[in-house]
Amino acid sequence: MMKIFVGKNYEEMSKIAAKIFIGAIKEKPNIVLGLATGSTPIGLYKELIRAHKEEGLDFSRVTSFNLDEYVGLSPEHPSSYGYYMKEELFDHVNILRGNTHIPDGKAENVEEYCKVYDEMIEKAGGIDIQLLGVGENGHIAFNEPDESLSLGTTIVKLTENTIEVNSRFFESIEEVPKTAISMGIGGILKAKKIVLLANGEKKAPVIKELLNTDRVSTKFPVSFLLLHPDVTIIVDEEAYNG
Numbered sequence: 001m002m003k004i005f006v007g008k009n010y011e012e013m014s015k016i017a018a019k020i021f022i023g024a025i026k027e028k029p030n031i032v033l034g035l036a037t038g039s040t041p042i043g044l045y046k047e048l049i050r051a052h053k054e055e056g057l058d059f060s061r062v063t064s065f066n067l068d069e070y071v072g073l074s075p076e077h078p079s080s081y082g083y084y085m086k087e088e089l090f091d092h093v094n095i096l097r098g099n100t101h102i103p104d105g106k107a108e109n110v111e112e113y114c115k116v117y118d119e120m121i122e123k124a125g126g127i128d129i130q131l132l133g134v135g136e137n138g139h140i141a142f143n144e145p146d147e148s149l150s151l152g153t154t155i156v157k158l159t160e161n162t163i164e165v166n167s168r169f170f171e172s173i174e175e176v177p178k179t180a181i182s183m184g185i186g187g188i189l190k191a192k193k194i195v196l197l198a199n200g201e202k203k204a205p206v207i208k209e210l211l212n213t214d215r216v217s218t219k220f221p222v223s224f225l226l227l228h229p230d231v232t233i234i235v236d237e238e239a240y241n242g
């Protein structure tokens with residue numbers, strides 16, 4: 001079942017999402033969170049930092065797993081998702097660094113590493129809440145539209161569109177890696193609860209399609225969320241109305 005909340009603007013969208021995450025962390029202090037990167041969750045992370053600083057929200061027993069990372073980038077690279085997570089969340093709350101997991105873009109044996117990543121999630125008890133953004137082409141994590149989609153964590157080839165859209169986080173488009181490690185669709189659907197955020201008019205076509213389709217398609221990866229029993233979609237008015 002999909003629930004939808006429409007915030008007036010980005011700030012309101014972020015606050016609605018923060019309420020869910022703050023409530024969940026308070027209810028289960030040793031929660032396992034699935035985390036996402038990109039522009040969309042920054043406001044949510046700011047709210048979580050505020051709740052930690054002003055209300056003492058405790059991350060000391062929280063575990064996290066991130067959705068994806070570019071192949072070839074170490075967490076020291078300013079465009080890596082490892083770097084992003086430190087800057088936008090981890091450095092500002094009391095989460096233990098050893099409890100945070102981000103796919104290793106420098107892994108030597110990527111295939112083996114992907115299996116280990118999924119095993120680590122399982123050993124942690126599975127993801128309680130998975131945060132998601134969505135690409136303009138309907139990708140979730142880096143599961144790009146394709147003939148088939150991977151169930152488990154895997155190495156993926158990024159589409160031209162994604163490389164172009166994400167080049168804003170790099171000095172030039174040539175610097176954007178062509179491949180990434182991404183959790184698979186099966187891994188995402190294993191999360192007990194999913195919270196998808198989308199803001200801005202560029203996401204409006206994707207949100208419209210998602211809310212109006214009754215078909216799943218590998219060409220529109222976000223449609224697989226229709227198979228999950230507990231999905232909350234939080235958007236701003238621009239993403240809702242276009």
Ligand code: GLP
Binds near residue numbers: 068136
């Ligand atoms: C990126 C990430 C996704 C993210 C999506 C949307 O490429 N791999 O995890 O959700 O695209 O990004 P943004 O929030 O910047 O629009």
